[in-house]
Amino acid sequence: MYILNELSVNVFGEPESDSEAVREDELHKLRQFDLDWRFGPCTGISRLQRWERAKLHGLDPPEEIRELLLLQTHTDPEYTLSLWREYPL
Numbered sequence: 001m002y003i004l005n006e007l008s009v010n011v012f013g014e015p016e017s018d019s020e021a022v023r024e025d026e027l028h029k030l031r032q033f034d035l036d037w038r039f040g041p042c043t044g045i046s047r048l049q050r051w052e053r054a055k056l057h058g059l060d061p062p063e064e065i066r067e068l069l070l071l072q073t074h075t076d077p078e079y080t081l082s083l084w085r086e087y088p089l
Contacts, residue, residue: 026068027078033065034082042082050082 034042039054039061048069054061072079 043084
């Protein structure tokens, strides 16, 4: 996705729907959370479990991530599991 003049377009230059743009933005934020090692390892647990563990240990994880995970009722592993979910432990 690219943003040109505040209009989201896909790699083919076609406008994206608002829901697609929102989904991409949410997944981008979640991937950034996955890549931030300040909150501990993320393999073998869900994103919400990682967020809760980081909070328990005083690591101050972003509240926005928790809200995103709690507000979404996704069963989609792209939301619930880290970007490393495809790799064996």
